Amino acid sequence: EVQLVQSGAEVKKPGESLKISCKGSGYSFTSYWIGWVRQMPGKGLEWMGIIYPGDSDTRYSPSFQGQVTISADKSISTAYLQWSSLKASDTAMYYCARHKGLRAPATDPWGQGTLVTVSS
């Protein structure tokens, strides 16, 4: 079964760092792009960026450039999304999803989501 499994929910304080993960299985992880999508509480979907685990080619949405870092470790079929200094406004659900191509939205599967709560 093709699936993406994300790491568990996190509760952090403002200013702390965080790295969440997305592990792929059931397919060639290095052959498909992996993207990240943010969904703030009660809001819609926002595309953050994308990585090709085969060569770590990474692109960011202009809205998220410089705010987060996307990386991948192909040896363990895992992609990451990280923050160096969290803000309360980073509180959201974050989804990873497989993309068939670079300049196109995600297809399937999607991860189950990781809830990040940032509160003092």
Add this chain to the structure above:
Amino acid sequence: QSVLTQPPSASGTPGQRVTISCSGSSSNIGSNYVYWYQQLPGTAPKLLIYRNNQRPSGVPDRFSGSKSGTSASLAISGLRSEDEADYYCAAWDDSLSDVVFGGGTKLTVL
């Protein structure tokens, strides 16, 4: 303010046909494929339609997509209670170099 424009809500009774619109511009819908997602309450989005009108395996043929110019539509026929969800359209935007989403449409089955 989302780049793609969807109605915030839609509704229908069981068995009815409903359509959800998605309006964009020449840099997104006008020149790229449209994708549609269904998000059931408390769950991750699920791909419903890709490349304007293609259904992934497992998606019932009650769901169909179309595109004309800078607008797209999702049609759901034979509406069921389990179709009650949020629906999002998305496309690549050549000017923004970004994947853009609609704001989402909450479908209520009366």
